[in-house]
Amino acid sequence: MIRVDRLFRLQRPSLDQAHQRLSVLILLFAAGFLVVAGRAVDLGVFQYAGDPAAPVNPAEADHRWQRAEIVDRRGEVLATTVASQWLYADPRRIQKPEETALALAEILPGQTAGDILRRFRRPKEFVWIEHNLTPSQVAAVNALGEPGLNFKTGSLRLYPHGRLAAHALGYTGIDGEGLAGLEKFFDRRLTDPARLDEPLRLSLDLRVQHAATDELALAMDEFQAKGAVALVMDVHSGELLSLVSLPDYNANRYATATPEQKRNRATYEIYEQGSALKAVTIAAALDAGLVRLDDRIDATKPIRIAGYTIHDFHGQRRDLTVPEVFTYSSNIGSARLGDTLGAERQKRFFRQVGLLSPADVEVTEVSAPRYPERWGRIHTMTASFGHGVSISSVQLAQAMAAMVNGGRLQPATLLADADRQGRHRGRQVISPETSAVMRQLMRVAVVKGTGSFADVPGYRVAGKTSTAEKPGQTGGYDHDRVLSSFTGVFPAETPRYLVFAMLDEPHGTEATYQFAGGGWVAAPTVGKIIARIGPLLGVEPRPADQTFIREAALLVQEKD
Incomplete structure (x- = not known):
């Protein structure tokens, strides 16, 4: 009989051999698993990294x-x-x-078949x-x-x-x-x-956006302009209810759009905006106590300075009151007011109303303004009527809103109030009293001046026309290439909304007697937009209150 302890000693080599074989199998299985896992990682990550059209990890x-x-x-x-x-x-x-x-x-x-075949051969x-x-x-x-x-x-x-x-x-x-x-x-x-x-x-209102786009496209086609901008802004919050840049593109097919179509003319393109800045100049002078409405400004003859001549398009050749400088859009009168302000005071005020820094609006296509490094006397005069300083249309709109909303600069925004979370904080730039005067002046400019085609019965539009000659290719300004715009606000007594329209290089028509200025092409466009969006925005039409503008209107004589 074999003893039990000897039996175990006889079986021990067999057990050890079985354990060794099992360990080898486990190791082989683990190695195989690592190979498969490694290949999966290679396919899932590294293989796709070489194909720019593929995601990093499709899973x-x-x-x-x-x-x-x-x-x-x-x-x-x-x-x-x-x-x-x-x-x-x-x-x-x-x-x-x-x-x-x-x-x-x-x-x-x-x-193409060739391109697909090349991919098949990778x-x-x-x-x-x-x-x-x-x-x-x-x-x-x-x-x-x-x-x-x-x-x-x-x-x-x-x-x-x-x-x-x-x-x-x-x-x-x-x-x-x-x-x-x-x-x-x-x-x-x-x-x-x-x-x-x-x-x-967003702050955008699709109904307002549609109306503004529609009317701007019609105007761009009628006057054969190369581009156009329209903005509708809440003057108190800075919220943009509409931002239109033409030509535009279909965002669903952006890859087929041209650079010209993709260019955001409202925020990226900067222009010498012209006479609209006369409102800023006059507001600065009034707020600083340098002039009163009934002061007389010498506009009897052109100003010659530093080899340049500043003249009026249809000069009155007489002294003008401040309301007349604004209503008749006198370059000479504005230049003299700018000269009264002085370079340092004017530059400081322009900076205060956001004209010398990029618009803080929520798109990435935003350009910095362009202005002289050395702000001399000639620059002060030309900047007072909107030349020599290039800004975006959104910068102009937010500055003009501050002129009429009680004097508070509220940066433009594309976010609705609930989403803004304090991102934009306004600041007082002129007194409420000066702002009230500016509302009168802008209403008079529509009732008795160059902005009459913007008026809409019941909505009491106030505003300012602008026709700015564009810089020439070899220096100076090109008389045949202009930027025509109108900045309107309504209702004039207590403005709620600003509407801006700009046409880049428009051409006059028989209906405009071949004129292509802001009063002829942009002001009617703003009027048509206001007529469409006023009811949508709940602005109640009512008769104009002529007593509102009596003080300023009495200081404006009929044109000679």
Whole structure:
């Protein structure tokens, strides 16, 4: 009989051998798992990194490309994200590369068979073919029966209103990143996972935007202008209810837009805005106590200074009261008021009303103003009537709003009040009393001056025309190329809204007697916009109160 302890000693080598074999199997299995996992990481991350059209990690794409909606002040959707089908290929499994490439080129506009075939020949297991296919395109691809073609559910940033407000909204790229406008400015906010269900609410009103775009496009076509801008602003909050830049583009097809169409003329383009700055000059002089309304300003003859001549378009050749300087848009009178202010005081006031710093509006396409480094006497005179200082239309609008809203500069914003969270804080720039006088002057300029075509029965429009010759190619100014604008506010006694329209290089027509100035082309455009948006905004029409402007109006003689 074999003893038990000897039996265990006889079996021990067999047990040790079994343990060794099991350990080897475990090690082999672990090694195999690491190889598979490593290959998966390579396919999921590194393989796609070489293809600029592919996301870094398709498995995470759906989450990474989610964006919050953008809505107007009334909750109308301006930008949203929807699911879409993206076509990709595994070149190793494409059975008939040439035939498949030709067929796909027929299904996908903008794609060529040669380009698709080159992608098929890449030494990869994954290449993108096309993003955002329509249902009919998906069906056509499936009908090819090619096993190497597959779909992935991606996302598409959709702008339901196409061209409307395109320059304010901007657009996103294929990878979901904001590339322009609000989409770029608020990219982090719109992609914050904690706020994806919280729409970004804008100050824009889709109804107002449509009316302003419609009327501006008609004016641009009628006067054959190369570009145009329209703004509608709440004068007390700085909220922009409309921002229009023409020509524009369809944000859903931004890749096909030209640089000219993408250019935001309201915030990015800067211009010598012309006579509108006479309002700023007069307000500065009145607020500083340097002049009174009934003071007489010498406008009997042109001013010659530093080799330049400052003259009036239709000079009165006499002394003018301050209301007459404004109503008849006298360059000579404004230059003398600027000279009275002096360079330092004028420059300080321009800075105070936001003309010497970029507009703090929520798009990325914003330009800094351009002005002389050395602000001499000649610059003071020319700046007083809007030459020599180049600013954006939004800068001008917010400065003009401050002239009439009680004297408070409220920076322009594209955010509705609930979303602003104190981002913009206004400041007092002129006294309420000076602001009240400016309202009178702007109303008189419409009733008795160059802005008469902007008036709308019941809405008591006040405002200022501007016709600025553009700088010439070889110095000086080009008399045949002008920037024509009108800045209007309504109702005049207690303004609520500012409406600005500008036409770049308009041409006169038979109806305007070939004139293309602000009073002929921009003022009527503003009047038409006001007539359409006044009822939408709840502004009640009522008869004009002539006693409101009596003091200023009595100081304006009829033109000679």
